[in-house]
Amino acid sequence: MLKSKTIIIFVLAMSLVMGMLSFGIAAEKQFVAIATGGTGGTYYPLGGALAQMLSNNVEGLIVTAQTGNASRANCNLISRGQIETAFSQANVTYWSYSGTGIYSNEPILTNLRGIASLYPETIHIVATKASGIKTIEDLKGKSVGVGAPNSGTAADAEIILAAHGITFDDIKVDYIDFNEVAQRLIDGQIDAGFTTAGFPTSSIINIATKRDIVLVPISPEKSKELVEAIPYYGATVIPGGLYKGVDEDVLALATPALWICDSKLEPTLVYKMTKALWEHRDVLEKVHSQGKNITLETALGGMGIPLHPGAELYYKEVGLIK
Template sequence: MLILMLVVSLVSLSFFSACTPEEEKPQEEEVKKVFFGIATGGTGGTYFPVGGAIAQVVSNFADYDNVDVVATAQTSGASVANCNLIGKHEIESAFAQNNVVYWAYTGTEIFKDKEPIKNLRAIASLYPETIQIVALKKSGIKTVEDLKGKKVAVGDVGSGTEVDARTILNLHGITYDDIDEQYMSFSEATDALKDERIDAAFVTAGYPTSSIVALATTKDIVLVNITPNMVQKLVEEVPYYAAATIPAGTYKGQEEDVTTVTCLAQWVCDADLDEDLVYNITKALWEHRDFVEKVHAKGKDITLETAIDGVAIPLHPGAEKYYKEKGLIH
């Protein structure tokens, strides 16, 4: 009888052991890759190298929870084209001049015949974009008025540079009827100057601009001053411009300071982006901006203190959350 009870007990124990589920092992959550594009400009400008540096920062430091953020800088037609890309939800983010961003959002000025791009949101103001008028020394061009009758690159179609060129020429009483305008990217314009196919070019970019640096090593160039009186007039009539100086020695052969005007480069994005994503991207930028400074001289002008300067459209909620934490917004 004792043996029988022992056998029954063992069988029962085996039965209940078999019925007891094994201790479940915690499963690792699957890592989700999120691809994040940054539309910049042409390879010869400032947007592209700065965008490339920021993309590296985002890819290395913006991961959160189980999200792996993979950012890439993409060449594009610059400001106007970039705002249109975001309007069509064809890119996650982009660089653009602050004036162009405002016009796109409000449907004014060059966007007046189009639907306002209401899904534009700001991440940050980055650095001043200086309007540079570069001419071959042999062209004899010394003033803006000297551009009359000359072949002048005015920027890509749909670029902020083209807007600036038209604005500055008009303020000097010059229209495209007075010049032989050429629509070119920065790289195309400096190549054309190098080959002497054009006489001058407008370049709106942070200085030193790589394409101008390269040009100055092979050609004698001049940077055309906008006179102080005209600078004052521009600043009064076009409120998004500020007076600026390109210091002597910025480019080879530039022996004197050059007076001009500047606007701001801004990083904007699609309003539909996840708040946590944009928060962590914004945080990555400002906690690792020193890397951007190592890559390009304009990095020193990208500061948290000026992150919301000149922002005239709504901030993305993710960026706004970060700036509130840092006390920039109360």
């Protein structure tokens, strides 16, 4: 009888110990989110793949990707402590951090920190052929989707239009995301729309399968003017044949996409996430063609805000920072 009681006590004690260990293991889990963009852009698929890859390769870390309005909205989420990391355009991130540019009258978001520069985001200006729009000047008086409120696309639209002497008061503005731009163009409810995303972007592919479209070019003169005036803009070309019905190359502007985070994140955690990104970046290449442009050699390109100390440590280890 005594032996049986001893065995029972031993089993109960072991169960208690195992339960405490299990609780300890569960308590060690860390949860991080990545704010991406709408489902019709490039942030969304790459953000989802990055979240899964980090969860698979950083022990004890669970990462989720969240849709959103992107760029400035994502910067605001980090600033308010509502999300840990996000994707954002380089120019918008720099203006948000420094309180300059189009955000000179907005709160300065000083807790933004950089993890990596990812790939170029190209500013597409897409219109239906039926609209008769061929140049940016032709947008005056038209119905134009300029991106979601507080998005990088809306900022790009405002800047590019202003360079051509057009304000939002001169057009019929629709603050709508990529998917809504696509649907309204297909339905004939708007004439044109702006989309800033790594090409090819699914929303424009969708439009081109259902309507005859044109991609409106920026002139070489205006491109040069804006590249010289606006931080982190660069000239690029949208290749002919990328979208149905657009057979010629189209001159456009681009800006780097950044992965950014809250300065309050632990350096060890950010170091591990940065290391995982560059050791498993091939996962991203399988999800979207822009994944091939996510390279260690360009990891610091267009980084207009301070690096997070955890990311900086990794780049020093691999010799990218001396």
